[in-house]
Amino acid sequence: MKTSAGEDILEAACLLLEKEKSIPTVRKVAGRLSEDEDRVRKEALELEKGGFLRLEEGDIIELSEKGREAGLRTIQKHTVLERFLSEILGMERAAASEEACILEHDISDETADRLEGFIAVPRGRGRRLQRGRRRLLTLADVPEGTDLRVVTVRCRGGYERLADLGILPGETIRVVHILNHKAVVVRVKGCDVALSPEIASSILVERLQ
Amino acid sequence: MKIGLIGNPNVGKSLIFHQLTGIGVEVSNYPGTTVDLFSGTLCYRKERIDLVDLPGIYSLEGKSPEEEIVRNFITGEEVEGLVAVLDATHLERNLYLLLQVAEYKKPLVVVLNMMDEAEKRGIEIDREKLSSIIGTEVIPVTATQGKNVGEIIPAILFRSRTPDITIPYDLHIEAAIRTLVSVHGISRVVALQALQGMVDDPGIAESAGTLAREIEEVHRMSVQQIIAGNRHRCARVIAEKVIRKREEVTAGSLDTLLTSRVWGPVILCAVLAAILLSVFSIGSYLEEFLVGSFESLIVQPFLSLGLEPLPEQIGLAILLALQAGLGIAFPFIFTFYIFISILEDSGYLTRAAFLADSTMHRLGMHGQGIIPLILGFGCNVPAIMGLRLLRTRRERVIASFLVSMIPCSARTVIIAGIVAVFVGFGAALSIYVITFGLIILTGIVLSRITPGERYGMILELSPLRVPEPGNVLAKSWYRIREFLVIAMPLLVAASIVLGLLQYIGFFSLFAELVAPFSETILGLPGYAASALLFGILRKEMALETLVILSGTADLASVLTAGQIYVFAVVSVLFIPCISTIAVLVKVVGARITFLVSLYTLILGICIGALINILVV
Ligand SMILES: Nc1nc2c(ncn2[C@@H]2O[C@H](COP(=O)(O)OP(=O)(O)OP(=O)(O)O)[C@@H](O)[C@H]2O)c(=O)[nH]1
Ligand SMILES: [Mg+2]
Numbered sequence: 001m002k003t004s005a006g007e008d009i010l011e012a013a014c015l016l017l018e019k020e021k022s023i024p025t026v027r028k029v030a031g032r033l034s035e036d037e038d039r040v041r042k043e044a045l046e047l048e049k050g051g052f053l054r055l056e057e058g059d060i061i062e063l064s065e066k067g068r069e070a071g072l073r074t075i076q077k078h079t080v081l082e083r084f085l086s087e088i089l090g091m092e093r094a095a096a097s098e099e100a101c102i103l104e105h106d107i108s109d110e111t112a113d114r115l116e117g118f119i120a121v122p123r124g125r126g127r128r129l130q131r132g133r134r135r136l137l138t139l140a141d142v143p144e145g146t147d148l149r150v151v152t153v154r155c156r157g158g159y160e161r162l163a164d165l166g167i168l169p170g171e172t173i174r175v176v177h178i179l180n181h182k183a184v185v186v187r188v189k190g191c192d193v194a195l196s197p198e199i200a201s202s203i204l205v206e207r208l209q
Numbered sequence: 210m211k212i213g214l215i216g217n218p219n220v221g222k223s224l225i226f227h228q229l230t231g232i233g234v235e236v237s238n239y240p241g242t243t244v245d246l247f248s249g250t251l252c253y254r255k256e257r258i259d260l261v262d263l264p265g266i267y268s269l270e271g272k273s274p275e276e277e278i279v280r281n282f283i284t285g286e287e288v289e290g291l292v293a294v295l296d297a298t299h300l301e302r303n304l305y306l307l308l309q310v311a312e313y314k315k316p317l318v319v320v321l322n323m324m325d326e327a328e329k330r331g332i333e334i335d336r337e338k339l340s341s342i343i344g345t346e347v348i349p350v351t352a353t354q355g356k357n358v359g360e361i362i363p364a365i366l367f368r369s370r371t372p373d374i375t376i377p378y379d380l381h382i383e384a385a386i387r388t389l390v391s392v393h394g395i396s397r398v399v400a401l402q403a404l405q406g407m408v409d410d411p412g413i414a415e416s417a418g419t420l421a422r423e424i425e426e427v428h429r430m431s432v433q434q435i436i437a438g439n440r441h442r443c444a445r446v447i448a449e450k451v452i453r454k455r456e457e458v459t460a461g462s463l464d465t466l467l468t469s470r471v472w473g474p475v476i477l478c479a480v481l482a483a484i485l486l487s488v489f490s491i492g493s494y495l496e497e498f499l500v501g502s503f504e505s506l507i508v509q510p511f512l513s514l515g516l517e518p519l520p521e522q523i524g525l526a527i528l529l530a531l532q533a534g535l536g537i538a539f540p541f542i543f544t545f546y547i548f549i550s551i552l553e554d555s556g557y558l559t560r561a562a563f564l565a566d567s568t569m570h571r572l573g574m575h576g577q578g579i580i581p582l583i584l585g586f587g588c589n590v591p592a593i594m595g596l597r598l599l600r601t602r603r604e605r606v607i608a609s610f611l612v613s614m615i616p617c618s619a620r621t622v623i624i625a626g627i628v629a630v631f632v633g634f635g636a637a638l639s640i641y642v643i644t645f646g647l648i649i650l651t652g653i654v655l656s657r658i659t660p661g662e663r664y665g666m667i668l669e670l671s672p673l674r675v676p677e678p679g680n681v682l683a684k685s686w687y688r689i690r691e692f693l694v695i696a697m698p699l700l701v702a703a704s705i706v707l708g709l710l711q712y713i714g715f716f717s718l719f720a721e722l723v724a725p726f727s728e729t730i731l732g733l734p735g736y737a738a739s740a741l742l743f744g745i746l747r748k749e750m751a752l753e754t755l756v757i758l759s760g761t762a763d764l765a766s767v768l769t770a771g772q773i774y775v776f777a778v779v780s781v782l783f784i785p786c787i788s789t790i791a792v793l794v795k796v797v798g799a800r801i802t803f804l805v806s807l808y809t810l811i812l813g814i815c816i817g818a819l820i821n822i823l824v825v
Pocket of ligand 1: 216217218219220221222223224225235236237238239240241242243244263264265266322323324325326350351352353354554680
């Protein structure tokens with residue numbers, strides 16, 4: 001059986017291999033996880049018994065097919081959770097990522113897949129409008145001066161004010177200013193409203209022709 | 210008779226309140242100036258009216274504190290009428306709230322404020338039509354010029370009517386309302402609130418919850434969103450009927466510049482720095498003039514009278530208090546208030562919030578948090594009151610630490626009044642650098658360790674306006690009056706007590722007691738340490754007490770430059786003044802207040818000791 005510490009190691013090794021194209025070693029993995037090297041080595045030996053990886057000369061971690069799959073799965077769960085927490089629940093990215101690190105070990109594969117599907121296709125009206133579109137447009141993705149129609153407002157709880165100001169599905173708005181870090185000012189019903197980036201990126205829109 | 214002024218934020222409610230009652234309340238050009246109920250009385254033809262200025266809100270069904278305050282107010286029994294203030298330049302958005310207010314079926318009068326700006330923009334509103342749609346009187350008002358403000362009271366007294374407009378909701382919502390009303394015998398308003406999960410009664414909440422879930426299932430939108438959508442649609446229909454001319458608003462070129470990616474932040478820093486520097490130079494110019502003339506015209510002649518030692522000691526104490534208060538504190542505080550008022554009225558603060566959003570995220574808040582931080586430069590007390598505007602407790606806690614550390618105008622008095630004068634301009638600025646550095650560090654650390662939820666910024670930008678000199682002066686005057694009527698008498702009284710205590714030798718005794726501590730750790734003589742303690746009463750009193758205890762306004766003759774510097778740093782950093790502590794308790798509670806005080810105390814002493822070791 002793999003433990004959550006074990007999953008962290010597989011995830012880190014996978015990330016090193018796939019993203020950074022470097023050979024994973026016990027030291028690098030420990031560095032990524034901010035863990036003690038000896039502790040990582042001990043866990044890795046356990047994983048070796050389970051057939052997830054082999055510890056080679058010079059502490060190099062050689063992932064087996066099974067280990068690679070498990071690692072990728074954990075990465076996927078992490079990404080899905082992080083997106084869910086930040087885009088739909090409106091948490092800040094950093095906090096969402098930390099939280100995802102904890103949750104990723106406990107959710108089932110099915111939950112992760114369903115969450116992923118849920119995020120990819122917004123609820124409600126959006127489902128019809130967005131069908132067939134590859135990437136969803138959010139308020140943070142459009143240049144200044146664009147006229148838009150709101151498709152979905154993904155943040156819930158604590159954001160009723162958006163609806164009170166007129167930012168709700170079906171309304172037309174215009175992006176007036178946008179800063180480098182994606183804080184935006186939108187004009188809605190003749191009033192200018194400033195929004196933080198995490199809110200802007202959870203408001204799905206479509207361009208008005 | 211109790212009447213409330215209700216409306217969106219920043220539509221001029223407080224200004225109308227002020228003109229009707231004559232009471233000086235805060236009127237500023239940013240949303241959320243008023244955060245609490247404020248009531249005043251007036252008489253009209255022998256009728257006594259309690260007028261209540263309410264915080265501005267966007268909805269009556271939200272969960273934020275100010276929305277709850279207003280909701281509790283208007284559902285109260287004793288409220289006999291409401292004056293709904295609308296901004297004529299943003300009629301459609303303002304109608305959204307009016308439609309909600311109408312549902313409460315209270316006698317109502319509608320005020321269309323900002324008629325001057327509406328005219329300037331070529332917006333024409335058909336008042337008769339609006340009046341017949343809503344079913345109440347509609348009064349056009351320009352509050353800044355006092356135009357038609359006098360009509361409001363007679364209208365609410367004699368001609369107020371219950372509005373007879375109902376919002377047509379979505380079929381499913383209407384059906385659910387009917388079910389709830391007939392099953393539970395509640396009113397339409399309560400049924401709507403129940404559908405939005407705002408009713409505590411478990412029976413009603415359960416059936417409303419079931420209905421709401423069914424509706425959400427069909428619409429695939431939350432009930433709140435459906436209801437908000439219906440209200441917005443209704444508001445738009447009315448707006449289209451009554452607005453005759455409507456031109457597309459375009460952002461002015463100034464606004465584009467102020468919020469541009471490149472120049473925005475540069476301008477923000479420049480504005481803040483310019484304010485600090487002007488206060489410094491104007492303040493010290495005035496100080497030099499006032500203190501100099503006071504010395505030569507009053508103090509010297511008094512000393513040459515050659516009185517008995519006791520009367521001379523007491524007389525001198527009074528004169529020194531007046532000199533320090535009027536000559537040193539007044540110029541800086543007053544100049545500061547003028548600049549802060551200009552900033553508040555220009556509408557720039559909301560743009561500052563937008564620009565500072567990402568920086569403020571790092572300090573654990575969002576952009577709006579910069580508004581209390583900037584106001585804190587004037588005085589920490591109103592700034593901390595303004596913290597109620599932040600939506601989560603987490604932000605309020607972090608902000609309460611940071612605002613209490615902001616060098617307010619009283620602390621500027623100490624920095625500018627003694628460090629800039631006796632040590633040097635660079636040294637004075639370095640105190641600001643140290644303080645800002647500590648504020649940023651504190652913010653970064655607190656944002657890591659403070660638990661609680663985070664929300665982003667949703668902030669309406671207020672229109673840019675040229676501040677009215679009258680309002681700026683009046684506002685600065687109200688604020689400085691507090692200093693003159695509360696602080697000055699306190700200062701003079703304390704000064705007399707200090708003079709007496711000094712005469713009987715109490716201070717040399719106390720000074721001897723604390724001297725070993727203050728001399729070894731901070732390198733300060735005992736009397737300077739006693740002066741620091743008085744700084745807790747009011748910050749600028751640290752300086753004034755120091756002047757009194759050392760017996761001269763020329764501090765350089767009794768203290769070294771290093772000692773003056775350490776004294777200033779410690780008094781700027783350590784423990785907020787007593788009034789700040791009092792509002793902190795009200796806004797964030799006793800525990801956090803204690804932590805803030807303890808933290809700043811330790812910080813002040815540590816930094817003071819560090820500078821003493823390193824530099825002096
Ligand atoms: N041009 C113009 N400006 C006005 C008028 N009435 C108010 N103002 C300005 O609008 C701004 C807001 O006024 P306040 O009275 O503070 O608004 P409020 O409704 O109390 O705002 P909150 O307390 O934030 O809810 C101030 O800068 C006023 O000077 C008006 O009739 N014409
Ligand atoms: Mg107000």
